[in-house]
Amino acid sequence: MNQAKITKAKSRLMMENPYFGTLVSGLQMRINNDIAAVSPQGDLLEYNNEYLEVLNIEEVMSILANAAMHQALFHADRGQGRVGSLWHLASDYAINALLVENGFSLPPLANYSSRFERLYAEEIYSTLLGEQERRDLETTQEQTSEVSSSNDEPFFESLIDQEEYEMLLEQLEVKMAKQGELPKGIERFVKLTYNTQIAWRDELYRYVNTHAKSDYRMFPSSKKHLYRGIALPSIYGEELKIAVAIDTSASIEEALLEYFLSELYEIMQIFSNYRIELIECDATIQNIQSLTPLEPFTPQLKGGGGTDFRPVFDYLETLHGEFKFLIYFTDAEGVFPSYLPTIDTLWVIPEHSQEVTIPFGEVLYIKI
Numbered sequence: 001m002n003q004a005k006i007t008k009a010k011s012r013l014m015m016e017n018p019y020f021g022t023l024v025s026g027l028q029m030r031i032n033n034d035i036a037a038v039s040p041q042g043d044l045l046e047y048n049n050e051y052l053e054v055l056n057i058e059e060v061m062s063i064l065a066n067a068a069m070h071q072a073l074f075h076a077d078r079g080q081g082r083v084g085s086l087w088h089l090a091s092d093y094a095i096n097a098l099l100v101e102n103g104f105s106l107p108p109l110a111n112y113s114s115r116f117e118r119l120y121a122e123e124i125y126s127t128l129l130g131e132q133e134r135r136d137l138e139t140t141q142e143q144t145s146e147v148s149s150s151n152d153e154p155f156f157e158s159l160i161d162q163e164e165y166e167m168l169l170e171q172l173e174v175k176m177a178k179q180g181e182l183p184k185g186i187e188r189f190v191k192l193t194y195n196t197q198i199a200w201r202d203e204l205y206r207y208v209n210t211h212a213k214s215d216y217r218m219f220p221s222s223k224k225h226l227y228r229g230i231a232l233p234s235i236y237g238e239e240l241k242i243a244v245a246i247d248t249s250a251s252i253e254e255a256l257l258e259y260f261l262s263e264l265y266e267i268m269q270i271f272s273n274y275r276i277e278l279i280e281c282d283a284t285i286q287n288i289q290s291l292t293p294l295e296p297f298t299p300q301l302k303g304g305g306g307t308d309f310r311p312v313f314d315y316l317e318t319l320h321g322e323f324k325f326l327i328y329f330t331d332a333e334g335v336f337p338s339y340l341p342t343i344d345t346l347w348v349i350p351e352h353s354q355e356v357t358i359p360f361g362e363v364l365y366i367k368i
Helices: 002-016 018-024 049-053 057-072 084-101 121-139 162-177 186-190 198-209 254-270 310-318
Strands: 028-031 038-041 044-047 214-222 232-237 240-247 274-281 285-291 325-329 344-350 362-366
Touching: 002 018, 002 049, 002 057, 018 057, 038 057, 044 049, 044 057, 057 084, 084 121, 240 254, 254 274, 254 325, 254 344, 274 310, 285 310, 310 325
Parallel strands: 028 044, 240 274, 240 325, 325 344, 344 362
Antiparallel strands: 038 044, 214 232, 274 285
16 A cells, blocks of 8 residues: 555656656665654655555655755765764654655654745754754763764764865756756755855854753644644753953955954844844954844944953953854954953864964854
């Protein structure tokens, strides 16, 4: 009976969604009743027979499309060097958001959250990893954070090198071009150019997430499955409060300044509820703006003088600990405070400034 359901689902995909139908046509199926639902493994999809039995045709179509997309988007290769279970969860979130965007009905147990809509898998992974590390730190202060799973790969900071990653993207674009009319939202899966520095972005998002809290609550419940009589918990996130300082001195080239702004914008896209105290400073503070989801992002970019970091820290001290975390985008060529600030600081600095001694905080070097 399930084989007939699979065949019908494949046929409907080919007629109604040719892009997904073409991808699914090469998918192999295998029963594995030791798993709870389904498990995509390249061009093979293992499934629990009883689970598939209770699904309708539309939900089987979603499962097939999901598995085919994992293979088409090279998620196994892109997950090298990451925690296995978290990477699979992140890529599942990204694909299922795409499927919902294109009118698919997700089955029970599908990994979906509206907060991950229009994000690519690497961004979602960074968020999940940060949240996992925060939970680990809350339960044990003396042990190294690690995700507990017998199937997990160890976590390493190394990622796919740039040449290999560009080759994967080129293959993906060729594969997509052969599938005919593209589904809505698919373009974000191939927007990762070499200018996107996934390695340092992962670190930044994880660092930010250690200062944010989120939990689950039943009211209001997620609306995605209410039509099926299933009430799933919705995600409720506390307001993220961070300070961000941008060096607008004369030593900051326009390209570097644009890069700083683009990364700030990326942070704003990840968190749905935030307050960011944006401070533009050269030798003195030139502009301060409180950014929220309701406030437009309109940096003034005033400056052009020397570089002095002290005004930013002096200002934050006057706020009496209202902000616990500061991200400072700079080339590090300036005057540092003589005291140890109370606020946790992450310095985001171009690689050519590595010889500069940073007296406190953590440092993240970026390629420009």
